[in-house]
Amino acid sequence: MRVGRTVGTPAGAGRAVPRYVQIADEIVQQIRAGVLKAGDMVPSESELVERYGVAGGTIRKAMVEVRASGLVETRHGKGSIVKDRPPVRLRSSDRFRASHRRGGKAAYLAESEQSGATAKVSVLYIGPMEAPADIAERLGVDEGTQVLARRRLYFRNGTPVETASSYLPWDVVKDIPELFAENPGPGGIYARLEDHGHAFTEFVETLQARPASKAEASELALSPSAPVIHLLRDAVTEEGRVVEVCDTLMAADQFVFQYRIPATD
Amino acid sequence: MRVGRTVGTPAGAGRAVPRYVQIADEIVQQIRAGVLKAGDMVPSESELVERYGVAGGTIRKAMVEVRASGLVETRHGKGSIVKDRPPVRLRSSDRFRASHRRGGKAAYLAESEQSGATAKVSVLYIGPMEAPADIAERLGVDEGTQVLARRRLYFRNGTPVETASSYLPWDVVKDIPELFAENPGPGGIYARLEDHGHAFTEFVETLQARPASKAEASELALSPSAPVIHLLRDAVTEEGRVVEVCDTLMAADQFVFQYRIPATD
DNA sequence: GAGTGGTCTAGACCACTGA
DNA sequence: CAGTGGTCTAGACCACTCA
Incomplete structure (x- = not known):
């Protein structure tokens, strides 16, 4: 299957930081900056695929990172919701x-x-x-x-x-x-x-x-x-x-x- | 592209625990049981692909889990090595x-x-x-x-x-x-x-x-x-x-x- | 049943390591 | 250089949620 890197940016190319990390950071930033507030839904993965113009797997990995930040909670058939900031x-x-x-x-x-x-x-x-x-x-x-x-x-x-x-x-x-x-x-x-x-x-x-x-x-x-x-x-x-x-x-x-x-x- | 589930076990099918988790657990068990000792190399991903008869991506996810267990350290061009057990x-x-x-x-x-x-x-x-x-x-x-x-x-x-x-x-x-x-x-x-x-x-x-x-x-x-x-x-x-x-x-x-x-x- | 996340495949290309 | 892990794609099929 001939894929991907025929068009657009190179795959693992001369890029220092992977695309999925960039995307994850952007989303995390949006939460920290308040663009996405507590209780808001994060855009669905398919929507993010469109918005960023990458494959589903890439968004998937990005969301794993976002979840790891602890700012978001994901539920199966629903989506990801921005968590209340835990008042420690x-x-x-x-x-x-x-x-x-x-x-x-x-x-x-x-x-x-x-x-x-x-x-x-x-x-x-x-x-x-x-x-x-x-x-x-x-x-x-x-x-x-x-x-x-x-x-x-x-x-x-x-x-x-x-x-x-x-x-x-x-x-x-x-x-x-x-x-x-x-x-x-x-x-x-x-x-x-x-x-x-x-x-x-x-x-x-x-x-x-x-x-x-x-x-x-x-x-x-x-x-x-x-x-x-x-x-x-x-x-x-x-x-x-x-x-x-x-x-x-x-x-x-x-x-x-x-x-x-x-x-x- | 018609793929995968034409043969063998169904994809996300009636299986409770995902294949990649099963594989990860098996590897972790091997380490805990001492089959893989501190300092040993974990088999390479391509070898694991063969051994388990799954795609690379699946092994990849399994290894992410194994790494999360903290029992293993992975270095890029080398492979994964079983860590010295941290004597806390x-x-x-x-x-x-x-x-x-x-x-x-x-x-x-x-x-x-x-x-x-x-x-x-x-x-x-x-x-x-x-x-x-x-x-x-x-x-x-x-x-x-x-x-x-x-x-x-x-x-x-x-x-x-x-x-x-x-x-x-x-x-x-x-x-x-x-x-x-x-x-x-x-x-x-x-x-x-x-x-x-x-x-x-x-x-x-x-x-x-x-x-x-x-x-x-x-x-x-x-x-x-x-x-x-x-x-x-x-x-x-x-x-x-x-x-x-x-x-x-x-x-x-x-x-x-x-x-x-x-x-x- | 439409939409969403979760798992899996098959294959490409890259970067790093070490002989 | 061959071998290994890391990133990415495109697409299939599944399970869960909710109207």
């Missing part, structure tokens, strides 16, 4: 201050109020579960031991931004009925644990950033391989016991993390 | 313990020793610089004010993993000649600052993950849009003054962060 949320280590719990605010809602965004929590599952290996190790129990799992999905302005799974040893939770409820009451589950004599000394958070898997991307409505933050938090009591492990996965573009590290020994 | 480095907030500084170890080398990897630091620039806006704000000086900048590039096993830029107000550094040296001596620059009466109360770290820009990707030898961690650290003294801001950019696949958060108020 500060996730401060201060959210674990004991006074917040005594003040009756759960960490999540306490923060959302500050930034003035609509927050929603959807409970996916609360109940017994066999502890996965990594969680079991952190809780100091054997793999497969029954623990209480609390899986939630957090929304912000209607879009899912975070999945969180808490795991607690059964002997810790069995006498605390609130921990089996969707809403554990003022101050959240940490406040309930404190009510029952579990005094915390520290929380240990471990984070890692990596590209989202396909499954994670669809759950958080991200473009595949957009960065996500995987965070594991151990809640440690005075006895040195880990009474909760919280495993959360976040859309990286939605969060900024802040930690205050005491300089004294 | 734990970046613990404990590295700022005062006892480490008094013990004479700089934070970076103190940690590298633990994990037994070859570390190298390359100094890119040490000298005066006009403070960029965000840095100036954190230091509490006007934008454009002269500050001391210390730009370094950190290597691990020969590959660059982190760029770090420290900024210090000029009045703080002008009497501390060690801060102008490539090697500021035992305990690093924080130890020198303490020697000169700057007692630290805390360090505040702010992190965000995002895809690397093209420029950052090339500086850190990453595939473009691989995730990076952008970390800003303020060093706060007893007087409440920020005497250093450290701006670092890290290849996300090389680091795990750990923070201990005191539960008491």
Whole structure:
């Protein structure tokens, strides 16, 4: 099949930056400049083919780039829509201050109020579960031991931004009925644990950033391989016991993390 | 042009998972399983075309996926090589313990020793610089004010993993000649600052993950849009003054962060 | 059912690498 | 120079969305 480069510009020719990158940049610029506003539809691929006078595959690659910028969300039979600019949320280590719990605010809602965004929590599952290996190790129990799992999905302005799974040893939770409820009451589950004599000394958070898997991307409505933050938090009591492990996965573009590290020994 | 689906499996047909994803997964599995070891070349694209009996474009897309996994590095006229598995480095907030500084170890080398990897630091620039806006704000000086900048590039096993830029107000550094040296001596620059009466109360770290820009990707030898961690650290003294801001950019696949958060108020 | 994105093919031409 | 990855085309067929 004799094609393409008989007419027009040379294919991979003396051009430094590929055509599809140029096109992607132009589209991204239009969004940043406000020519395309949040909620607007990006022109359809066939329309872009016409406008730029290139083949469909080229537009296709350009749109992959545009999606990678995170400014756009594409849905199959519909098209691409310019996303609301994610007003990032500060996730401060201060959210674990004991006074917040005594003040009756759960960490999540306490923060959302500050930034003035609509927050929603959807409970996916609360109940017994066999502890996965990594969680079991952190809780100091054997793999497969029954623990209480609390899986939630957090929304912000209607879009899912975070999945969180808490795991607690059964002997810790069995006498605390609130921990089996969707809403554990003022101050959240940490406040309930404190009510029952579990005094915390520290929380240990471990984070890692990596590209989202396909499954994670669809759950958080991200473009595949957009960065996500995987965070594991151990809640440690005075006895040195880990009474909760919280495993959360976040859309990286939605969060900024802040930690205050005491300089004294 | 009548094509493809006259023979073999249907194109986008009743198949749930696209062929290129299947192929990508197979290749990734081979790497994870050790069939392809670190340093091995992945078969060339034309070889894969033959082996899987698909068109070049399909293999091409599969390889994009494989690259996104971060297990492979592709170079133009050469091919794709299986990367050394990044032995991730734990970046613990404990590295700022005062006892480490008094013990004479700089934070970076103190940690590298633990994990037994070859570390190298390359100094890119040490000298005066006009403070960029965000840095100036954190230091509490006007934008454009002269500050001391210390730009370094950190290597691990020969590959660059982190760029770090420290900024210090000029009045703080002008009497501390060690801060102008490539090697500021035992305990690093924080130890020198303490020697000169700057007692630290805390360090505040702010992190965000995002895809690397093209420029950052090339500086850190990453595939473009691989995730990076952008970390800003303020060093706060007893007087409440920020005497250093450290701006670092890290290849996300090389680091795990750990923070201990005191539960008491 | 018209329109949109998603997958795939077959083939051309280019740029880079290394013997 | 031969071999490899990178860009591009033109066109087919599919699945999803929505009126």
